[in-house]
Amino acid sequence: MGQQGSASGSLLLDLDGLEVVSAELVGGEWQLAVQTTATVVGCMGCGVRATPHGRRVVRVRDLPIGGRPVVLAWRKRLWRCREPACGVRTWTERTPAIRPRAVLTERARAEACRRVGKDAHAVAAVARDLGVGWATIMRAVHEHGIALVEDPGRLDGVAALGLDETSFLKATRLAPTRWVTSLVDLEHGQLLDVVADRTRAAVDAWLHARPRAWLARIATVALDPWRGYASALVAPLGHATVVVDHFHAVRLANVVVDQVRRRVQQTTLGHRGRKRDPLYRIRKLLLTAAEQLTGRGRARLRAGLTAGDPDGEVAAAWQGKELLRAIYAADGMLAARAALDRFYRWADGIGVAELSRLARTVRAWEGEILAWHATKGCSNGPTEAVNLLIKKVKRVGHGFRNFDNYRLRLLLHCGVRWQTSQTARLRGRAPQLVA
Numbered sequence: 127m128g129q130q131g132s133a134s135g136s137l138l139l140d141l142d143g144l145e146v147v148s149a150e151l152v153g154g155e156w157q158l159a160v161q162t163t164a165t166v167v168g169c170m171g172c173g174v175r176a177t178p179h180g181r182r183v184v185r186v187r188d189l190p191i192g193g194r195p196v197v198l199a200w201r202k203r204l205w206r207c208r209e210p211a212c213g214v215r216t217w218t219e220r221t222p223a224i225r226p227r228a229v230l231t232e233r234a235r236a237e238a239c240r241r242v243g244k245d246a247h248a249v250a251a252v253a254r255d256l257g258v259g260w261a262t263i264m265r266a267v268h269e270h271g272i273a274l275v276e277d278p279g280r281l282d283g284v285a286a287l288g289l290d291e292t293s294f295l296k297a298t299r300l301a302p303t304r305w306v307t308s309l310v311d312l313e314h315g316q317l318l319d320v321v322a323d324r325t326r327a328a329v330d331a332w333l334h335a336r337p338r339a340w341l342a343r344i345a346t347v348a349l350d351p352w353r354g355y356a357s358a359l360v361a362p363l364g365h366a367t368v369v370v371d372h373f374h375a376v377r378l379a380n381v382v383v384d385q386v387r388r389r390v391q392q393t394t395l396g397h398r399g400r401k402r403d404p405l406y407r408i409r410k411l412l413l414t415a416a417e418q419l420t421g422r423g424r425a426r427l428r429a430g431l432t433a434g435d436p437d438g439e440v441a442a443a444w445q446g447k448e449l450l451r452a453i454y455a456a457d458g459m460l461a462a463r464a465a466l467d468r469f470y471r472w473a474d475g476i477g478v479a480e481l482s483r484l485a486r487t488v489r490a491w492e493g494e495i496l497a498w499h500a501t502k503g504c505s506n507g508p509t510e511a512v513n514l515l516i517k518k519v520k521r522v523g524h525g526f527r528n529f530d531n532y533r534l535r536l537l538l539h540c541g542v543r544w545q546t547s548q549t550a551r552l553r554g555r556a557p558q559l560v561a
């Protein structure tokens with residue numbers, strides 16, 4: 127396109143109510159002069175046809191075209207009312223595509239929110255791509271994102287609720303680790319909300335804010351048995367079946383394996399795990415599900431235990447973890463009950479303090495552990511999947527300081543359903559039938 131305006135240029139820009147007057151490549155960027163298509167307007171005070179009163183150029187950034195940044199130079203029309211009896215004198219036109227004093231078009235702001243929220247891109251990266259500052263992007267994420275997150279329909283249709291805790295800020299020399307509790311829709315693998323802290327009161331407050339009909343629909347609650355959540359649930363969710371899901375049980379057993387490994391490491395070698403220590407080298411293999419170990423993995427595990435676990439305590443803890451997993455893998459309630467007894471016999475009889483403690487916890491939550499078998503479809507997958515997404519957002523936004531920002535970013539990434547328009551494939555797998 128030359129210096130002349132062009133209808134196809136306007137089509138390509140595809141910005142409602144604006145047409146391209148000219149386009150120029152300047153320093154690798156598209157500079158598009160645009161104007162509104164409205165050439166006849168009435169006065170907003172009296173309705174009399176207004177007369178043009180010159181223009182003012184406003185510059186905003188828009189979405190890139192062909193990978194190049196785009197600057198729109200909007201030749202904003204000024205209007206004047208000539209009706210002597212009218213109080214309105216002059217005004218400048220407006221367009222929904224560009225807010226007053228904005229540095230980005232509305233669609234660029236929406237796109238910034240989508241990239242930061244849905245795709246979990248870093249705010250700084252999006253700011254760089256769009257050629258604006260960090261704060262501009264963050265403002266767009268807030269303004270577009272809060273509407274998505276606060277949409278009341280977002281929480282509809284939950285029948286199985288999962289509770290989990292994750293660290294929000296790791297401990298520093300001056301402050302302890304700060305935790306948050308995430309609430310997950312276990313059927314749809316969607317993050318419902320994040321509440322600050324992992325206390326009973328935090329969950330309680332969230333549940334009390336839900337309508338009674340919403341609570342009544344919850345049939346199952348899966349939780350981490352190590353927290354005071356259970357008592358928080360009793361009042362508003364007394365009708366629901368509480369289960370300790372696979373994910374939380376295995377996570378606890380893994381903590382026990384780690385504790386025993388560290389203790390044995392410390393007593394046998396007198397120091398914390400180092401790269402060459404036999405137990406340290408198998409720390410990940412110890413936490414891997416037995417059936418997922420390769421032949422080589424099994425051999426390495428055995429060799430590490432032979433070299434670093436003289437009294438067989440780590441091996442005992444590992445066995446305990448596998449027996450706890452077997453309760454969940456069992457086919458039906460009877461088999462699960464039998465697997466549970468095998469776990470107790472092992473954990474009570476082997477004389478490893480950490481395992482005995484684990485057995486006590488399992489006893490306290492026996493009903494909730496077995497209940498897992500009664501609630502079909504309450505799987506550990508969603509909590510685990512959401513946890514991975516949470517980690518990803520934390521990595522990208524390294525060191526969130528502000529809880530509200532953190533919550534917004536998490537919910538935008540794994541708590542809202544984004545509308546995406548399908549892009550037609552240019553070349554499909556099927557043979558082309560075009561002559």
Ligand SMILES: [Zn+2]
Nearest residue numbers: 169172207212
């Ligand atoms: Zn007027």
